[in-house]
Amino acid sequence: MAPAHDNRSRSLLAQFDTQPRVRDFLARAIETQRTSHAYLFLGAPGSGKLDAAWALAQALICEQGGCGACEACVRVARRTHPDVRYLAPESATGYLIAQVRDLIEEVSLAPVRANGKVYIIDRADQLRASSANALLKTLEEPPANVTFILLGTSADTILPTIVSRCQCVPFRLISPEAAAQAVTRATGLPLERCRMAVAVAGSPGRATEFLKSASRQEARRAMLRAIDSLAHADEADVLSHAKAITLAVKAPLAEVKSTQEAILKRDEEYLSRGALKQIEERNKRELTARERSGIMEVLACARSLLRDALVRVEGISSEPVNADVEDIVGRLASEMASSVSAVHALEAVEAAERAVSRNVTPQLAFEVMLFDIRKALTCPS
Ligand SMILES: [Zn+2]
Known part of the structure; x- marks a missing residue:
């Protein structure tokens, strides 16, 4: 039988081989059970931050650390796991204060299905003044087993009060060609089809889903x-x-x-x-x-x-x-x-x-x- 850790972060390993340093860093954190309660993934559009966030969510929610095959993993992959929430700004000017209040209220509730909960907060640069302030305390001391994954393009565009409460994880810029090659490795489809999918969907993970x-x-x-x-x-x-x-x-x-x-x-x-x-x-x-x-x-x-x-x-x-x-x-x-x-x-x-x-x-x-x-x-x- 293979050692347990071979299985452990399969979702992390499979999801984004274009960001090996991030992958290894997160896989180590999962293996040693030393994950942070708040991550801030930083990188340009297309660098695969969102793919990585979902893979990390899978690794955190799955009892085997992201086996990719159990019911929890499948639910996270299909974006239907009740304990993994994805948030994006709901107005043209950014996050609504009501959105953040709902979130804070919900954070304190027990998980529905898993042992923990994960909140993926996209475009964290759009958390401004009042909505950001409301979130700070929760971000600093979330209930046990709650993990926040915030996504942003650069630390300069995100309020310093938020940045300082998160563990920053920089993503390197990957070329469309490298992304297309990663999709080819993941799907086995011809490179030219994968190039098109990357152009359309943005990141390797989303391109792979698009092709499916x-x-x-x-x-x-x-x-x-x-x-x-x-x-x-x-x-x-x-x-x-x-x-x-x-x-x-x-x-x-x-x-x-x-x-x-x-x-x-x-x-x-x-x-x-x-x-x-x-x-x-x-x-x-x-x-x-x-x-x-x-x-x-x-x-x-x-x-x-x-x-x-x-x-x-x-x-x-x-x-x-x-x-x-x-x-x-x-x-x-x-x-x-x-x-x-x-x-x-x-x-x-x-x-x-x-x-x-x-x-x-x-x-x-x-x-x-x-x-x-x-x-x-x-x-x-
Ligand atoms: Zn699993």
Whole structure:
């Protein structure tokens, strides 16, 4: 039989071989049971902080330190473990004070299923003044067996009072190519497919999930089809494409929703009405957060395709990131009068990202974006 520690941090080992120092540091902490009660993962977007946070959560929640196979590990991997909470700012200006109050209240409750609880707090730089102050005491002295994992790009953008209460873990910047190679190792899929997935999903872990999800890939195809049609599309075509993309983005949520409902139904008997209501609220928030990340993902698909076309228009001979749709890249490039068209089209994607973060409905954001891209393709100026 293999020694126990070989098994112990399998989720940590498998998840992010692009950050060996972080991986070894965390694996050692788990093995020696000397984990900190608050971590601050620092690194550029795409460095795999969120993947690492989920892997660490798995290692902390699993009784075998993250075996990757038990029910707890599977639940964490599917993001349905009730004792691992993920938080992101709920308003365009950052974390709401109400969000942080809910969190603090919840921290003191006993875990539902595991021996401990983990809170992943994304974009900690958006914890400002009042919301940050409310959190400080909890961060400093959380109840036993509660671990916080905060994520941020750099310590300079996070309030010093927060930084000083956490153990900082720096993530190095990894190149898209190194990320794609890591995804190839994890999935066994061809490198060119993995390059596309990294461009779309951002980090190796999310790219791996993207490649496993048929519905997320279908949402990408809906976006690519729409952009491919624009040069010859009338108004009704554009609107129906925007609708098709919206529906395709929502499709992956059906599975999340049915998992949520199944868990709720099963736990109904032994949870109080208050606890049930709280879980329902949380489920609703989770669906909203997932829908938003799906929207951002299809917008990343649009950006990646338009960049490929821009590269082609500029006459740079390199393999497109979206190698599987080279025909679409070629058509788009030939429709573009000059790189100005591509630049305007890319600006339309950025405008859509801003609109979505200001809570404009996705369908409207897609409509405006597609009309603007059509304009960039058909009447460049
Ligand atoms: Zn496990």
